[in-house]
Amino acid sequence: MAGKVKIVKGSGGFGGPLTLGIEGKKDKVMYVTGGHRPEIVDRICELTGATAVDGFETSVPEDEIMAAVIDCGGTLRCGIYPKKGIPTINIMSTGQSGPLRQYITEDIYVSNVGVNQVSPVDESDISTNRTDEADREAETVYTKDKKIMETRSEQENKSLLTKIGLGAGKVINTFYQASRDAVQTMLHTVIPFMGFVALLIGMIQGSGVGDAFANIMSPLAGNVWGLMIIGFICSLPFLSPLLGPGGVIGQVLGSLIGVEIGQGNIPPNLALPALFAINTQNAADFIPVGLGLAEAETETIEVGVPSVLYSRFLNGVPRVFVAWLASFGLYE
Amino acid sequence: MDNIVSLAEGFINLFQEGADVFIEWMGTIVPLVLMLLIAMNTIIQLIGENRINTIAQKSSSNPLLRYMVLPFLGAFMLANPMVHSLGRFMPEKYKPSYFASAAQFAHTSNGIFPHINPAELFIYLGIASGIQQLGLPMTDLAVRYLLVGLVMNFIGGWITDLTTSYVERQQGVKLSKKVKLDN
Numbered sequence: 001m002a003g004k005v006k007i008v009k010g011s012g013g014f015g016g017p018l019t020l021g022i023e024g025k026k027d028k029v030m031y032v033t034g035g036h037r038p039e040i041v042d043r044i045c046e047l048t049g050a051t052a053v054d055g056f057e058t059s060v061p062e063d064e065i066m067a068a069v070i071d072c073g074g075t076l077r078c079g080i081y082p083k084k085g086i087p088t089i090n091i092m093s094t095g096q097s098g099p100l101r102q103y104i105t106e107d108i109y110v111s112n113v114g115v116n117q118v119s120p121v122d123e124s125d126i127s128t129n130r131t132d133e134a135d136r137e138a139e140t141v142y143t144k145d146k147k148i149m150e151t152r153s154e155q156e157n158k159s160l161l162t163k164i165g166l167g168a169g170k171v172i173n174t175f176y177q178a179s180r181d182a183v184q185t186m187l188h189t190v191i192p193f194m195g196f197v198a199l200l201i202g203m204i205q206g207s208g209v210g211d212a213f214a215n216i217m218s219p220l221a222g223n224v225w226g227l228m229i230i231g232f233i234c235s236l237p238f239l240s241p242l243l244g245p246g247g248v249i250g251q252v253l254g255s256l257i258g259v260e261i262g263q264g265n266i267p268p269n270l271a272l273p274a275l276f277a278i279n280t281q282n283a284a285d286f287i288p289v290g291l292g293l294a295e296a297e298t299e300t301i302e303v304g305v306p307s308v309l310y311s312r313f314l315n316g317v318p319r320v321f322v323a324w325l326a327s328f329g330l331y332e
Numbered sequence: 333m334d335n336i337v338s339l340a341e342g343f344i345n346l347f348q349e350g351a352d353v354f355i356e357w358m359g360t361i362v363p364l365v366l367m368l369l370i371a372m373n374t375i376i377q378l379i380g381e382n383r384i385n386t387i388a389q390k391s392s393s394n395p396l397l398r399y400m401v402l403p404f405l406g407a408f409m410l411a412n413p414m415v416h417s418l419g420r421f422m423p424e425k426y427k428p429s430y431f432a433s434a435a436q437f438a439h440t441s442n443g444i445f446p447h448i449n450p451a452e453l454f455i456y457l458g459i460a461s462g463i464q465q466l467g468l469p470m471t472d473l474a475v476r477y478l479l480v481g482l483v484m485n486f487i488g489g490w491i492t493d494l495t496t497s498y499v500e501r502q503q504g505v506k507l508s509k510k511v512k513l514d515n
Contacts, residue, residue: 307492
């Protein structure tokens with residue numbers, strides 16, 4: 001029973017192959033997939049003898065998790081478990097994306113995995129990849145793996161000129177690194193979404209569906225009662241975790257309402273309550289993960305998930321209404 | 333023949349419309365958001381994460397600090413999703429409420445500070461681009477979004493205190509109200 005499995009990426013997927021098996025306390029496969037249980041969870045458990053745990057209902061101490069199975073489209077979850085050093089299997093095809101993309105690497109993450117990508121391995125095939133770092137080289141003044149600036153900054157007695165140079169260098173570097181990060185975010189996160197939404201809007205406008213769509217959308221999003229109905233639906237506790245992932249539903253709804261505002265079918269001041277109406281399900285799918293980041297205990301997560309779902313429901317419609325009150329005088 | 337040509341034109345037109353929208357966004361929204369991102373990333377780097385941790389430790393006792401000031405500052409400084417890590421300074425009982433509030437600050441502040449949640453920017457930007465198309469300033473909307481959020485996210489966190497007590501009774505458990513920190 002207690003064998004190992006090899007997991008490769010599916011077509012269009014990223015990362016892997018991962019070799020997993022029970023190691024000491026690490027004997028649980030946690031799946032955080034908003035309600036359903038992917039087939040691969042059962043397959044992995046069958047081959048390795050691990051236990052399956054629904055991460056949405058309960059939590060597992062991190063040192064007992066053998067692997068995490070997720071269905072993240074590329075915002076948060078796909079980076080969180082790799083960041084914690086937990087091997088992560090994504091059933092979606094997401095590659096390195098989202099704000100934590102730098103943690104998503106081939107040795108800890110594999111995506112677009114189905115049952116066919118999971119196969120047993122013979123013990124004899126496995127060799128440990130991890131070798132210790134080679135011994136440090138003897139200390140010298142300048143080493144080949146450090147720039148002169150780095151060597152200087154480690155010296156204890158710095159002259160004033162060195163200090164000024166290092167200080168200026170640090171500030172410039174901070175700006176430059178900030179810029180690199182920002183461009184990465186734009187390229188990998190914002191612009192792809194823009195392309196997707198622009199295509200969607202173009203199809204709706206160019207095909208003539210736009211007019212039909214305006215007929216449905218304007219009465220619903222064109223007055224406060226309709227917006228409150230949207231907010232009510234999105235906040236229903238059994239629906240909100242399904243609408244949450246990646247904020248995709250909210251973002252598409254937002255873009256569609258934006259088009260109608262741009263064409264004058266919806267008054268511009270209703271943009272404010274609309275922002276609240278399309279997002280009453282905000283982060284409902286993310287509760288266990290967020291509480292995990294807050295190092296919450298298992299009990300807290302079990303109480304916290306229903307608690308936040310209920311509070312989202314109680315808050316949802318009033319938020320839309322208050323936003324509508326606050327929209328008086330906007331764009332008049 | 334003419335039919336085929338007009339069919340092909342109609343087909344291309346589907347994508348031309350999208351392309352126009354896309355390049356307009358690339359020319360207006362992308363440069364602005366990029367400059368904001370760079371500036372905000374730099375400020376955050378220069379201020380450092382330690383200071384916000386200190387504030388977090390002092391904020392757990394008072395609901396106003398806990399569900400309004402801390403999640404607002406935390407979202408600005410640590411952005412989504414790391415803002416949730418500040419919840420570790422809260423007693424277990426208040427962690428769900430902090431999460432509820434912080435997750436909403438990751439959106440309501442996003443209009444003015446897009447670095448907080450660029451992956452979900454289009455919740456705001458989708459609607460705001462309609463405003464832009466009308467030639468109206470987007471900032472008015474962003475400021476009111478932030479202000480309404482400031483009040484309503486606080487209330488949201490506070491109400492979660494009540495729903496947590498309700499679920500506690502339902503499940504027959506009691507969560508600690510004392511802060512517990514290992515490290």
